[in-house]
Amino acid sequence: MGILEVKDVGKRFGGLQALGDVNLSVAENSCHAIIGPNGAGKSTLLNVLVGKLTPDTGSVMFDGQSVLGLSAHKINQMGISRVFQTPEIFGALSVLENMMIPCFAKRDGSFRMHAIENMMREKDIVDWADRILADVNMADKRHMHAASMSRGDKRRLEIAMCLAQEPRLLLLDEPTAGMARADTNNTIDLLKQIKSERDITIVIIEHDMHVVFSLAERITVLAQGSPLVEDTPENIKGHPKVREAYLGEAAA
């Protein structure tokens, strides 16, 4: 049994079968990549996993518990964090404040009224936030306005915010899309570092094969809403069906 078990999940949008009979099992502390052509249903699958969409059929179990029908913040509290295709951070706040929010969430739960205390005097939170910023090499950006950073740094901050919650499952939707080569390599290094230092399961959607083959232990190829093959990176590279459905198309 993997930590994440997706069984027979189907989702229609009007006449379009975005997902059909998706089965997926992700082993604990592994890195599992989902690849596939545009419109294959990868983001839709992720939306189902985090409760943004409810599937028409099938079940999604995380650590033996169903996540279907729960609200996003509840699912997050179970230990699932998500990085979005375009970085979702608190643009109006400073980097440190961005980092403090997941720390508060982790310590205090979904709602707690601390209306009189000074947030900068919550030493445990500030230290915790600073420690994670140091972990991801962003200590020097502590006072920066989050919205004014480069796309790569925003992504790094978003990942760091997810890490602060110590999630057991980290979902990444095209974390390097639209990034310059150097930023992409930095992100790969960061994710490798996270994998080696923590007990964490990673599910990554990615178009960039360099990223996929540097990180993933297993790969699922999704095409037109259903898994085509699932295998190790070595086998996927040579798989004729995959070349036809995906790699071939990308090369053409």
Place this chain on the structure above:
Amino acid sequence: MLGLNRKDFLLFLVVTFLALFAPILLNPFPVGSAMAQFNAGYPDLMQRFVIFGIFAIGFNILFGLTGYLSFGHAAFLGVGSYSVVWMYKLLDYNILPGLFLAIVVSAVFALLIGFISLRRSGIYFSILTLAFAQMSFSLAYSVLTPITNGETGLQVYTSDPQILMSGFSPSSPHLFGLVMNDSSYLKFGGWEFTFNNGYYLCAVVLMVAFYLSIRIFRSPFGLMLRAVKSNQTRLNYTGLNPRPYTLAAFVISGMYAGLAGGLMAAMDPLAGAERMQWTASGEVVLMTILGGAGTLIGPILGAGFIKYFENIFSKINDSILHSWFAFLPDGLEDAVVFIIHPFIGKGWHLTLGILFVLVVVFLPGGLVEGGQRIARLFRRKPADKTDNDTSAKTDPAE
């Protein structure tokens, strides 16, 4: 100091100083001088500055921090006034029970209205709050006449129970015998300053209200409210539920509004339905935006600014204008007065509208941003470097 960092404490001191010395600071021109009409240091107007300041400070906790724009906060203002007058009718003219009731009742109203309105965001939220306020207005105006005395407005009659009233109790609003209407006067050369009890009560309440708002801004709760404004998706995917945070902010700002409404009735023992009308809700929006939404001092500045101009501009009439421009040749004098005429007296709303447009277009951060720009001009000397610092700084501006 007082649990504030140095900058916030300084700001608090400035507001305290201004509030305490307003009767002097706002009367810079000697009585009878040509400029005396620009004096604002009389009790009635100063009370309005401070009461609307409190209203706007509270409104800013909701709008400035979370970005939820309520168009119905006047409802709580009215609720506060009715509560205070009812306590006059039932107990006596001591304002304390009334103010307490005003805060409690407006909190309950805000909880109800907020609970329903906050199921939507953006324009739908604004419309819902507006609808609730208009419903409250018509309830107060006609349906609930036994409680609100309808069109006439609620006031104290000699037939009212006033069970705590004794022969010694003052027969106008007071705080344990300190009568709100009483003033002491200071004459100094050509100047005359009025120190009014009611004004000082309001000023002390303003200081407390402002202090609490600084604490809220700097608290983890305040951080969450700013996070709600910045990105609700991320907040959700950080395991936080925005709804209780926004509801708490809504209730707090409703309580501020109720307190402000209560103080209005504490200064003048009347309450009428017109206090709940949408124009009053709109006015506090203008004040907050004009001063600088999301800044600490902005709402106070905005409230003072609007109330000052409302008074001064609406008092200027054609004969005053003629006396100002008497030095011009006759035809030109008439022409100038003719051009200015629509902007004064009853037309002062036109002036306010123009000022508002100018501020929103050129100073989206309100008067506070204007002040910061001026301060930056003076600090320009060490050049370049400061610019980077200011853009990297993210304290919500003072």
